[in-house]
Amino acid sequence: MRGADAVTIARVAIVLIVAYLVIVRFDAVISILLLAISIVMDSLDGFIAIRESSKGRIGLSDYIEYLMHRKGASKIRKIKEGIAKSAPWGPRADVAGDRITEYVMWILFTFLHVIPLFILLIVVIRHSVADAFMGSRGTSSKASSWMSRVFYTSNWSRAAINVLKFLTFAYLILVFVLSYPIYIAYILVGVTVAFIVIRGVAEVYDSFLFSRVGVALR
Numbered sequence: 447m448r449g450a451d452a453v454t455i456a457r458v459a460i461v462l463i464v465a466y467l468v469i470v471r472f473d474a475v476i477s478i479l480l481l482a483i484s485i486v487m488d489s490l491d492g493f494i495a496i497r498e499s500s501k502g503r504i505g506l507s508d509y510i511e512y513l514m515h516r517k518g519a520s521k522i523r524k525i526k527e528g529i530a531k532s533a534p535w536g537p538r539a540d541v542a543g544d545r546i547t548e549y550v551m552w553i554l555f556t557f558l559h560v561i562p563l564f565i566l567l568i569v570v571i572r573h574s575v576a577d578a579f580m581g582s583r584g585t586s587s588k589a590s591s592w593m594s595r596v597f598y599t600s601n602w603s604r605a606a607i608n609v610l611k612f613l614t615f616a617y618l619i620l621v622f623v624l625s626y627p628i629y630i631a632y633i634l635v636g637v638t639v640a641f642i643v644i645r646g647v648a649e650v651y652d653s654f655l656f657s658r659v660g661v662a663l664r
Contacts (some may be wrong), residue, residue, distance in 0.1 A: 450495035454543040457487040461547045465554045474623040479618045491540060510638050545573060551615045560622050561635055568639055572646040577653060579653035594652035598645050607645065610638040 452518050461484045467477045526578040550570070556566045620626040 450491040451539055453487050453491035454539050457484045458543050458546050460484040461550050465550050468619055471623050474619050477619050555618045558622055560618055572643055575651040576646040579650050591652045591655050593648045597648040614638045
């Protein structure tokens with residue numbers, strides 16, 4: 447098993463533990479810290495995969511610079527494309543880990559009656575449609591449109607959605623465990639879900655353009 451795959455399994459296990467701790471109303475701070483660790487591990491598995499594939503030539507500082515400033519983007523992008531060819535299950539496992547982690551949290555707070563059911567339905571439908579379109583072209587495909595480059599594949603958008611999800615789920619934990627004001631949670635959920643939908647539209651639009659180019663080349 448690759449190190450990156452082990453990290454993906456670990457972060458899924460951690461979020462399941464978080465869900466249990468929330469249900470039993472365990473210490474909210476510990477639950478939030480574990481949630482933060484799980485989200486950070488989402489970036490860690492990508493770094494481990496790239497480091498293993500580069501045989502140690504890409505260090506943590508290189509990866510952080512790539513995430514923050516796009517330094518060495520072409521080199522790291524080639525490595526990621528190589529991973530998609532040599533270990534095609536790797537990117538798929540990473541996406542599966544992302545979906546499981548997110549679904550567990552949305553389902554959890556729907557089950558606990560903290561958020562309404564339609565929020566969960568929006569998220570599930572968005573991911574189902576976007577994943578279906580993206581699955582036809584592979585997880586490592588380059589962006590074909592400005593919309594996808596800005597809202598989906600860019601480092602700022604990936605960082606932003608992870609931060610929004612963490613803030614939203616962390617505050618929902620505080621709402622359920624410590625009875626924090628619910629109206630702030632509704633604001634966070636609204637912003638997060640809106641951004642999730644925007645990124646989904648960018649994915650579908652990009653896949654549509656990609657399919658049209660593919661048909662034109664046949």
